[in-house]
Amino acid sequence: MTVHRTIELIAPSGYPHDPEAVHRALQRFHAQGHRVEGVEVTKRRYQRFAGTDGERAADLNRLADPARALPDIVLAVRGGYGAARILHGLDYEGLQRRLTDQPVALVGHSDFTAIQLALLARAGVKTFGGPMITSDFGAEELSEFTLQHFWSALTKPTMTVTGTTPQAHAVNVSGMLWGGNLAVLTSLIGTPYMPPVQGGILFLEDVNEQPFRVERMIYQLHLSGILAQQQALVLGDFSGGKAYDYDNGYDLHAMIEQVRSVIGIPVVTGLQFGHVHNMLTLPVGAEAHLVADAHGFKLNLSGYPTLA
Structure with a gap:
């Protein structure tokens, strides 16, 4: 019906x-x-x-x-x-x-x-x-x-989101799911509109940003202490950034590896969220349990509003 x-x-x-x-x-x-x-x-x-x-x-x-x-x-x-x-x-x-x-x-x-x-x-x-x-x-x-x-x-x-992208490290964490657009989220650092999330699972996406710009914004989250308070960082889609000769092999993959080496929390990739045709709907503020390994990841979600 x-x-x-x-x-x-x-x-x-x-x-x-x-x-x-x-x-x-x-x-x-x-x-x-x-x-x-x-x-x-x-x-x-x-x-x-x-x-x-x-x-x-x-x-x-x-x-x-x-x-x-x-x-x-x-x-x-x-x-x-x-x-x-x-x-x-x-x-x-x-x-x-x-x-x-x-x-x-x-x-x-x-x-x-x-x-x-x-x-x-x-x-x-x-x-x-x-x-x-x-x-x-x-x-x-x-x-x-x-x-x-x-x-x-x-x-x-309740819902379960899965991904088939192989992950570099095994992850098994729980926390509040929050996040969204990287540029918008970083613009709220230091304002009363940035939620003080402790022990969360942060998901991010953006569009038309060069890998170095994405890295710079993630570093801002890192250097401000926000990432250290999270259980994991989950990356969605970052399409639209052009490759330049000057980058000399520095691409989205290299950027992610650099971020992974410095932020001190697990980084999971392949979330089907962002400015993409086939897009997930994700509850911001939900209770989440994230498991990831070499076969992909699974994100179990609960505790969010549902329609009557």
Whole structure:
């Protein structure tokens, strides 16, 4: 039996540059019988943003209004840039009162990482790193993998994520799963919006960043003491960085080996998360158990919101 959901759109960052992608996504949701609210946010424009800072913050703050029924899913339209500009304007106390232990899924990735980490840090609200309207649900060719994993993650109280990439060392650790986009996450170091995660399992992804830039940001996490507090670092997709002759053999693999040699915690690779066509949906703030060896890895997850 198909369950019809209420999906509320929010646009905390950039505006959609392809209206056709929005149209495709809406058509697909409507064809499945879902109700989509907040479509007007896809049409707002202010400079390079999907509305003014006040408008974009209001999208999220509406969720704190007890007079409004909560949707099942709160879905980010796209990433880009702009979430950092509204973090100070969010009603964390109201969002905590309204969303804690409720069957509501807030979903997005990329620039949405700033919202997710701020909600975790200031309100203890758990969210999902996952697909968005324009790049995923509105893609010309919809990924069946992305779609199936999205609905499975949002409706089942436990999930297991596996990978077949052979790992350099055996790993068997437990902790809170957290993370997201590397550039966005590192930009929050030293702010009140970086969650103080002790003993966590940190997952990272990024796009269009050279290996040396990725390394520099991971070093910032290392030198600031954040990585030393984690049980493991799990790397997702880092596509889009170009190779240059000047790199002289220094590539993503060399970068990972360098990071592995200095950070003092296990590094697991091959997580199917990031700016990729076939993408996992991962609960940020969930309880996690990670096992890895020469045959791949297994990540068991629980303790996150699921839809009623």
